[in-house]
Amino acid sequence: xxxxxxxxxxxxRERILSAAVKVFARNGYYNAKVSExxxxxxxxxxxxxxxxxxxxxxxxKAFEDRMTWINDRLRSELAKVxxxxxxxxxxxxxxxxxxxxxERELAEFITVELRQSSKFIKEYKxxxxxxxxxxxxxxxxxxQDEGLIRHNIDRHTVSRALFGACDEVLLSLVLRKEVPExxxxxxxxxxxxxxxxxxxxxxxx
Amino acid sequence: xxxxxxxxxxxxRERILSAAVKVFARNGYYNAKVSExxxxxxxxxxxxxxxxxxxxxxxxKAFEDRMTWINDRLRSELAKVxxxxxxxxxxxxxxxxxxxxxERELAEFITVELRQSSKFIKEYKxxxxxxxxxxxxxxxxxxQDEGLIRHNIDRHTVSRALFGACDEVLLSLVLRKEVPExxxxxxxxxxxxxxxxxxxxxxxx
Amino acid sequence: xxxxxxxxxxxxRERILSAAVKVFARNGYYNAKVSExxxxxxxxxxxxxxxxxxxxxxxxKAFEDRMTWINDRLRSELAKVxxxxxxxxxxxxxxxxxxxxxERELAEFITVELRQSSKFIKEYKxxxxxxxxxxxxxxxxxxQDEGLIRHNIDRHTVSRALFGACDEVLLSLVLRKEVPExxxxxxxxxxxxxxxxxxxxxxxx
Amino acid sequence: xxxxxxxxxxxxRERILSAAVKVFARNGYYNAKVSExxxxxxxxxxxxxxxxxxxxxxxxKAFEDRMTWINDRLRSELAKVxxxxxxxxxxxxxxxxxxxxxERELAEFITVELRQSSKFIKEYKxxxxxxxxxxxxxxxxxxQDEGLIRHNIDRHTVSRALFGACDEVLLSLVLRKEVPExxxxxxxxxxxxxxxxxxxxxxxx
DNA sequence: GATGAATGAGTTTTCATTCAT
DNA sequence: CATGAATGAAAACTCATTCAT
Numbered sequence: 136x137x138x139x140x141x142x143x144x145x146x147x148r149e150r151i152l153s154a155a156v157k158v159f160a161r162n163g164y165y166n167a168k169v170s171e172x173x174x175x176x177x178x179x180x181x182x183x184x185x186x187x188x189x190x191x192x193x194x195x196k197a198f199e200d201r202m203t204w205i206n207d208r209l210r211s212e213l214a215k216v217x218x219x220x221x222x223x224x225x226x227x228x229x230x231x232x233x234x235x236x237x238e239r240e241l242a243e244f245i246t247v248e249l250r251q252s253s254k255f256i257k258e259y260k261x262x263x264x265x266x267x268x269x270x271x272x273x274x275x276x277x278x279q280d281e282g283l284i285r286h287n288i289d290r291h292t293v294s295r296a297l298f299g300a301c302d303e304v305l306l307s308l309v310l311r312k313e314v315p316e317x318x319x320x321x322x323x324x325x326x327x328x329x330x331x332x333x334x335x336x337x338x339x340x
Numbered sequence: 341x342x343x344x345x346x347x348x349x350x351x352x353r354e355r356i357l358s359a360a361v362k363v364f365a366r367n368g369y370y371n372a373k374v375s376e377x378x379x380x381x382x383x384x385x386x387x388x389x390x391x392x393x394x395x396x397x398x399x400x401k402a403f404e405d406r407m408t409w410i411n412d413r414l415r416s417e418l419a420k421v422x423x424x425x426x427x428x429x430x431x432x433x434x435x436x437x438x439x440x441x442x443e444r445e446l447a448e449f450i451t452v453e454l455r456q457s458s459k460f461i462k463e464y465k466x467x468x469x470x471x472x473x474x475x476x477x478x479x480x481x482x483x484q485d486e487g488l489i490r491h492n493i494d495r496h497t498v499s500r501a502l503f504g505a506c507d508e509v510l511l512s513l514v515l516r517k518e519v520p521e522x523x524x525x526x527x528x529x530x531x532x533x534x535x536x537x538x539x540x541x542x543x544x545x
Numbered sequence: 546x547x548x549x550x551x552x553x554x555x556x557x558r559e560r561i562l563s564a565a566v567k568v569f570a571r572n573g574y575y576n577a578k579v580s581e582x583x584x585x586x587x588x589x590x591x592x593x594x595x596x597x598x599x600x601x602x603x604x605x606k607a608f609e610d611r612m613t614w615i616n617d618r619l620r621s622e623l624a625k626v627x628x629x630x631x632x633x634x635x636x637x638x639x640x641x642x643x644x645x646x647x648e649r650e651l652a653e654f655i656t657v658e659l660r661q662s663s664k665f666i667k668e669y670k671x672x673x674x675x676x677x678x679x680x681x682x683x684x685x686x687x688x689q690d691e692g693l694i695r696h697n698i699d700r701h702t703v704s705r706a707l708f709g710a711c712d713e714v715l716l717s718l719v720l721r722k723e724v725p726e727x728x729x730x731x732x733x734x735x736x737x738x739x740x741x742x743x744x745x746x747x748x749x750x
Numbered sequence: 751x752x753x754x755x756x757x758x759x760x761x762x763r764e765r766i767l768s769a770a771v772k773v774f775a776r777n778g779y780y781n782a783k784v785s786e787x788x789x790x791x792x793x794x795x796x797x798x799x800x801x802x803x804x805x806x807x808x809x810x811k812a813f814e815d816r817m818t819w820i821n822d823r824l825r826s827e828l829a830k831v832x833x834x835x836x837x838x839x840x841x842x843x844x845x846x847x848x849x850x851x852x853e854r855e856l857a858e859f860i861t862v863e864l865r866q867s868s869k870f871i872k873e874y875k876x877x878x879x880x881x882x883x884x885x886x887x888x889x890x891x892x893x894q895d896e897g898l899i900r901h902n903i904d905r906h907t908v909s910r911a912l913f914g915a916c917d918e919v920l921l922s923l924v925l926r927k928e929v930p931e932x933x934x935x936x937x938x939x940x941x942x943x944x945x946x947x948x949x950x951x952x953x954x955x
Numbered sequence: 956g957a958t959g960a961a962t963g964a965g966t967t968t969t970c971a972t973t974c975a976t
Numbered sequence: 977c978a979t980g981a982a983t984g985a986a987a988a989c990t991c992a993t994t995c996a997t
Contacts, residue, residue: 147957163456165370169992170959179958181994190992250452250511251368288530295512296505296531303504304497306455325493326501333538352981374967384983389968557960573866575780579988589962594989660862660921661778698940705922706915706941713914714907716865735903736911743948762978784971785980794979796973805971 148186150176155197160244164194164251194252195259201241202263205234209270220278221331227274228327231301232319235309246306268294278334285336297330353391356381360402365449369399369456400464403457406446407468410439414475425483426536432479433506433532437524440510451511473499483539490541502535558596560586565607570654574604574661605669608662611651612673615644619680630688631741637684638711638737642729645715656716678704685744694744707740763801765791770812775859779809779866809867810874816856817878820849824885835893836946842889843916843942847934850920861921883909890949899949912945 154176158167169190173180187193212230216223235242252259271294278284304326308314359381363372374395378385392398417435421428440447457464476499483489509531513519564586568577579600583590597603622640626633645652662669681704688694714736718724769791773782784805788795802808827845831838850857867874886909893899919941923929 168990173959180960180992181958182956184993185956247455250455288534289527292509292513292527292530293534295508296534299504299506299508300501301504302508303500307500308497322494322497325497329493329498329501329538330534331538332540333534333536335537373965385967386969386984387982390981395967578986590988591963591990592961595960600988657865660865698944699937702919702923702937702940703944705918706944709914709916709918710911711914713910713917717910718907732904732907735907739903739908739911739945739948741948742950743944743946745947783969788980795971795981796979797977799972800977 147176147178147182151178151183151186151193152197152200155193156201156244157240159194159197159248160240164248169193194248198245198248198252198261199263201245202267206263206266206270209267213270213274219283220274220281221283221335223274224278224331224334225327227271228297228301228323228330232305232309232323235305236319239309242305242309246302268298271297275334282336284334288334293334300326300330352381352383352387356383356388356391356398357402357405360398361406361449362445364399364402364453365445369395369453374398399453399457403450403453403466404468406450407472411468411471411475414472418475418479424488425479425486426488426540428479429483429536429539430532432476433502433528433535436506437510437514437528440514441524444514447510447514451507473503476502480539487541489539493539498539505531505535557586557588557592561588561593561596561603562607562610565603566611566654567650569604569607569658570650574600574658579603604658604662608655608658608671609673611655612677616673616676616680619677623680623684629693630684630691631693631745633684634688634741634744635737637681638707638733638740641711642715642719642733645719646729649719652715652719656712678708681707688744698744703744710736710740762791762793762797766793766798766801766808767812767815770808771816771859772855774809774812774863775855779863784808809863813860813863813867813876814878816860817882821878821881821885824882828885828889834898835889835896836898836950838889839893839946839949840942842886843912843938843945846916847920847924847938850924851934854924857920857924861917883913886912893949903949908949915941915945 151172154172155167158172158175161167162171169183170180172193173183176183183193187196209227209230213223213226216226249261249264252261268291272290275284275290275293279286279290304322308319308322356377359377360372363377363380366372367376374388375385377398378388381388388398392401414432414435418428418431421431454466454469457466473496477495480489480495480498484491484495509527513524513527561582564582565577568582568585571577572581579593580590582603583593586593593603597606619637619640623633623636626636659671659674662671678701682700685694685700685703689696689700714732718729718732766787769787770782773787773790776782777786784798785795787808788798791798798808802811824842824845828838828841831841864876864879867876883906887905890899890905890908894901894905919937923934923937
């Protein structure tokens with residue numbers, strides 16, 4: 136947490152982050168203006184610089200803050216799952232979809248800015264996204280330990296593949312158009328099935 | 341003649357497109373300067389505007405030109421495949437990997453700018469990328485017709501998922517770091533296996 | 546507040562308008578650089594764009610602002626005239642000359658940019674200049690009503706003719722060279738006489 | 751006449767001048783592009799620079815060429831007039847109107863660019879326009895010699911006034927809108943009357 | 956802390972002019 | 977002579993960032 140820590144201040148900080156997510160999601164980082172974020176947050180342009188070093192910093196902090204929230208949520212939800220690793224994997228994908236539906240702007244923000252931020256912003260190693268992939272990877276590992284998931288597959292690669300697949304599909308389904316009731320569930324169920332079948336350790340193998 | 345179309349000219353146009361791919365891949369569209377593209381192409385800044393309407397147009401034309409090349413290549417290579425749909429799918433993924441290796445900059449350019457261009461550049465419907473997905477979708481369909489791929493799965497969704505997964509994995513493997521000999525092949529083989537297993541129509545199911 | 550409107554701000558706006566009149570008068574609109582207007586006004590280049598949409602807008606606003614001032618001045622001075630319409634006409638021409646002498650830059654600015662602005666700046670109907678001609682036209686009408694000015698002459702045409710004649714003469718006399726004491730008065734008196742004689746309703750006609 | 755003097759060359763030179771008049775009249779000097787003049791003339795951009803030093807030179811040469819033509823025409827037409835100076839003055843104004851009607855583009859070009867060219871193009875003393883005014887001045891002088899025009903008026907000033915008045919009225923009548931049949935003649939007759947009355951030497955004075 | 960007017964560096968784009976063919 | 981593709985200097989405009997209030 137940055138300098139201001141009293142109630143009112145951290146409220147303002149959060150309003151700015153929230154506005155940043157919204158504005159960056161809408162226009163993309165490079166098309167977004169700091170003054171628009173300020174307007175959306177209901178603060179003066181200069182105020183943003185009391186809480187964040189510059190525009191880049193605002194992007195990174197927004198990204199980290201939201202990813203932390205997502206990771207925490209995933210962790211606690213996965214802990215609640217009563218069942219094996221495949222059940223967890225199922226729940227993981229489900230939570231991912233719910234995020235895209237419930238927090239559309241946030242999902243859009245992450246999807247679009249993930250590559251930009253990690254690639255073009257100097258000296259930024261995207262640790263929070265690494266954590267996210269780590270959670271997924273952990274589930275895969277557990278599945279392998281339980282003998283439910285094949286061993287002849289690298290779990291880090293699978294994690295990335297899973298994320299990439301979901302990201303792309305959600306991008307096209309949820310983030311760009313109105314999706315008819317039921318279609319989303321159907322598609323994501325198929326996708327979940329695809330991966331679970333692909334990963335399953337077959338007895339005869 | 342309004343726009344230059346003779347031999348020397350189209351050579352220059354190609355040099356500019358090529359430079360654009362390189363510079364956009366290196367810095368991203370918004371960080372790239374037109375003058376840097378010009379320098380890379382060995383032409384004056386103004387020359388770019390003889391061939392392209394503006395910076396946006398340069399991005400779109402570079403994208404379309406390269407996607408056309410990729411689609412043509414995929415189409416002709418897939419036509420040569422002697423075998424069933426799963427063989428074609430295999431080949432498709434293989435070609436995708438080869439592209440990332442042989443034309444690293446192009447792959448990076450497409451990966452990073454794909455979302456930007458279709459999302460933030462007004463009135464641009466990314467038709468060429470749709471074609472790419474269509475090729476993949478066609479292979480899936482053939483597999484379903486041949487009884488090799490499950491029918492209870494939407495082939496357009498699968499196409500996107502496949503693309504997203506490969507894109508993300510390649511991005512992390514090839515595009516960002518040096519990959520030790522053999523690792524890439526291993527990872528992509530696993531990925532191919534994952535999808536082929538996931539898609540396969542099991543007799544007993 | 547979107548555009549600055551407090552005391553200090555409107556002071557700055559006025560400084561920019563004033564600088565614009567000076568610089569546009571000196572170099573003409575197309576040869577004038579926004580940065581030169583900024584320097585003359587003692588502000589940064591960007592500041593101009595806080596008060597005006599673009600260079601065209603600056604020209605139009607400068608024009609309108611100054612024409613409003615001139616029209617107000619003419620109106621109030623004409624109201625003070627004790628006498629008939631010919632006295633008013635006399636005073637009108639006198640005020641016109643005084644303007645050219647006292648506010649040389651302003652006169653030069655208006656003279657030179659009048660045609661440009663109304664002809665080449667899209668969608669700009671020069672209402673303020675119309676008002677100016679309207680004031681003159683009103684005096685002619687009054688003269689006709691009083692029987693001092695011939696009726697067989699269109700008062701709008703006469704207004705334009707009067708303006709055109711004065712404009713051209715002043716341009717050559719005042720705006721380009723140093724005029725020896727007395728010559729100006731003599732010339733303008735002749736001009737006034739010319740028009741008053743030309744307009745006078747002769748008993749025998 | 752410049753370097754090229756054979757038939758084909760001077761034909762091309764004339765085509766360029768003609769195109770320049772048209773394009774400058776349409777868009778104004780500063781908005782006109784050399785390449786548009788070239789297109790209009792049916793020559794290559796570079797060709798213009800074989801006949802004229804630069805864009806400024808093209809403007810000046812077009813101006814001088816056309817003014818020479820106008821002056822010659824006026825001179826020869828005035829020579830034909832059988833009558834006194836007032837008849838000549840009448841004819842002068844008539845010819846001026848005819849020019850605006852028959853050679854609308856030329857009139858527009860001269861009207862709009864006259865001030866620009868003489869004011870902002872370095873080291874250019876508009877000699878041809880001086881000649882034009884001289885012709886008018888000569889008629890006034892003759893009228894004064896014949897006792898038809900008052901002596902207590904400077905003939906150079908009157909010349910300018912006359913030109914300015916006609917220019918402004920024609921600008922509003924002919925050059926900007928469609929004029930109903932007859933209105934133009936009526937207006938110009940009034941204007942002619944205005945000046946002739948204004949200038950007339952009254953016996954009783 | 957908060958404000959928002961002011962700043963000015965940085966970028967795209969235009970277009971008169973050149974010169975190799 | 978003629979061409980027109982190429983040049984690159986110049987200018988308008990934007991917007992992240994600062995700082996006096």
